[in-house]
Every structure is written in C-alpha cells, then in structure tokens.
Amino acid sequence: MLNSIWPIFIILSIAYGIVSGNLEQLNNSFFDGAQDAVTITTTLLGSLCLWSGLMSIAEETSFVKLISKAIKPLIKILFPELKNNNKITQQISMNMIANILGLGNAATPLGLKAISSMQKENKNKEELSDSMIMLIVLNTASLQLIPTTVIAIRSSLGSTNPTSIIFPVWVATIIAAIVGTISAKILIKITKKKER
Amino acid sequence: MQFIKFLSNIAMPLIIFLILAHGIVERKRIFDIFLEGASEGIKITLKIFPTLVGLFVAISLLRGSGLIDFIVNIISPLLKIINFPEEIMPLALLRPISGNASIAIATDIMKNFGVDSPIGLIAATIMGSTETTIYTIAIYTSSIKVKKTRFILIAALLADIAGMAASVVVCRMMSNGFS
Numbered sequence: 001m002l003n004s005i006w007p008i009f010i011i012l013s014i015a016y017g018i019v020s021g022n023l024e025q026l027n028n029s030f031f032d033g034a035q036d037a038v039t040i041t042t043t044l045l046g047s048l049c050l051w052s053g054l055m056s057i058a059e060e061t062s063f064v065k066l067i068s069k070a071i072k073p074l075i076k077i078l079f080p081e082l083k084n085n086n087k088i089t090q091q092i093s094m095n096m097i098a099n100i101l102g103l104g105n106a107a108t109p110l111g112l113k114a115i116s117s118m119q120k121e122n123k124n125k126e127e128l129s130d131s132m133i134m135l136i137v138l139n140t141a142s143l144q145l146i147p148t149t150v151i152a153i154r155s156s157l158g159s160t161n162p163t164s165i166i167f168p169v170w171v172a173t174i175i176a177a178i179v180g181t182i183s184a185k186i187l188i189k190i191t192k193k194k195e196r
Numbered sequence: 197m198q199f200i201k202f203l204s205n206i207a208m209p210l211i212i213f214l215i216l217a218h219g220i221v222e223r224k225r226i227f228d229i230f231l232e233g234a235s236e237g238i239k240i241t242l243k244i245f246p247t248l249v250g251l252f253v254a255i256s257l258l259r260g261s262g263l264i265d266f267i268v269n270i271i272s273p274l275l276k277i278i279n280f281p282e283e284i285m286p287l288a289l290l291r292p293i294s295g296n297a298s299i300a301i302a303t304d305i306m307k308n309f310g311v312d313s314p315i316g317l318i319a320a321t322i323m324g325s326t327e328t329t330i331y332t333i334a335i336y337t338s339s340i341k342v343k344k345t346r347f348i349l350i351a352a353l354l355a356d357i358a359g360m361a362a363s364v365v366v367c368r369m370m371s372n373g374f375s
Contacts, residue, residue: 006254009254013258014257014261016262016266020266022261028260029253032256032260033249033253033254033255034252036252044241048238050237053231054215054230056232056234057230058218061222061224101208101211103207108335109237112240113236118340125341126343132340136337136352137352140352141355142325142326154320157303159311161312165317165320168317168363168366169320172322172325172360172366175362176355179355180354180355183354183355184347184348
C-alpha cells in the first residue's frame, strides 16, 4: 500500500509546492514531519512499554479470561479463523475493551501485541491474514463509548451541553464499524474466490 | 457531565488496579512479568519508527505545500451535489491521515461556526466517530513487517466515509429536531 501512496503523496506535494511558489514552507515541512515522527514515537514508547508489561501480567492471570469470555460471541463472528486460539482471542478482547473505554494509549499497544501473535500463526508472513484485516478495521473504526477528547474540546469552547455529542457519535461509530467489517468480510470472500 | 467525566477518568486506573489485584491474589511474580512485557514494547516501537518518519514527512508535505487546500477546492463543487457541507471538507480529507491536524481543524471549525451549531456538531461527531485510519494501518502493518496489505485501505476508508456521512445525517436530524 505505502509503496505506491507514499511516493505519490511526496511527488505531488513537491510539484504543487514548486508551482504555487510555496517553497519556503515546503522546505520546512520535511523537517517538521520527521520531528513529528520523533514526538509521536517518544510518546508511544512509554505507553507501549507500560501496556505491554501490564498485558503480560493480565495474560498470566484469570482477569483476561473474564474479559474475553464476556465478548467471546462477538469475536467468534468477526474472527472465525481463530477458532479456539485462546491467547490471541484474549489479546483481541483486551484491545477491544481498551478501545470501548476510550483508552487510546492502551488500545494501540494491546492491538499491536495481538497482531504480532497473529503473525506467528500466519501462513504467509508477507501478507495480512483475514483476522489481521478484521483487527485493523476494528481499530480504525474508533469504537469508543465516551468520546472524551471531543467532549473536552467542546467544553473548552463553551458549549452549552458538551456531552450532547455522545448519541450522534454512537450512531456514526456503529455505522462505520458495521460498514467496515461487512466490506472487509465481502472483500475477503471475493479475493478467496479469485485464488481458487 | 460530571458522571461521564468521572467514568472516563476512572476507567484506566480501575483496569490497572484489577490486573494487579488479580496478579497478587494469584501469587504471580508481577514485576518480573511486567519487565518482560515492557521490553517487548521497545522492540515494537523500534519497528514502527521508520514507518512513522516516512509517513509524517509525506503528510507534512501535503499540508505545507498547500496541496490539501487545493484538493479541497476542487472537490467542494462535487460535494455540493450530494449535499455534504463544504465547511467540513478539510476535516473529512485530513481526518484519515493526521490526528493532530484534524483536531486543530475541527477545533477551528467549532470556534468559527459555533460549538453548538449544526456544522460544529458535525465536526465534533466526525472527530469522535472516526480514527486516523492511514496511521493506524501503517503502524499495525509495519510492526509485523507485512508487505501485502490486500484491500485493507479500501475497507477502512469505506468505514470512514460511512461514519462521516452518518455524522452529517444524524447531526442534521438532531439540529432540526431541536429548533
């Protein structure tokens, strides 16, 4: 994916920057971008280590089993490939719970742990497996119960009712998640047929 | 409001508390296990870093060169046809690629059009219901060094489009119902 998108983004930007005479800003953008990556990575490093460590503890206790039992039916539908792989199912459960609770800082490390376990079972290491695709789609759908960041912004801007956003966000998130998972399922089926 | 604030503040401490409490009750060597897991976190971060440098430079260029604004200008007449609010367009375009930029734009929209105006509500709903899709895909795929990503981008972007369209429709219905 990035092999084609990445150079196109950059080449078009440079071309447009030259044509529109935005050269100074264009030059700064290179270093700003690289600097942004460092900033994000340092933030990620801490939370990734923290949550990988906490997840390791959780995995060794019955806590994770309790949580994954609760959302097992949903996982069975979305990840039929996994069948009874308990470890991966538990990691996905933790990732989904973190997403639902709005713990973005925890959800990403937990999701990355789940996908690295999936990679160990993956037959073709060069290609995303069906369950990996489902995991990523779920994580791009932003399944959170309370959109805390937006509520905070709204309240800082003096909204009369900052939390009135919750209901529309639920509707939109659920629609996005349904469209995402269904189109992933359909695309999985189509590509499978082609291979045969 | 107060209760929701409390709920979102208690979520993380409570989970950590429960994990550690289970570990103690079940007599695990908690800190040793923690260290093992945490060092795995370093490996994952190092794997992701080069991807992030590449991606963020590209995104920064898209914005710095003014190309994003140019695209917005081209697309907006099209959007008028499907009745998608033009004011939201920069947000809709940037949302999948940059988290920080989209927060900045959404805040700006809410400020300019009013937090509780229909446009302000739509911007907030889009922020709450979608993710930084390309960034998410990039870190997940680069952490396991996968080359073929199949159709993941299509599925994820379809979800984003559906979420944005739903945001517009629901917010319009809400504002109409209130006034």
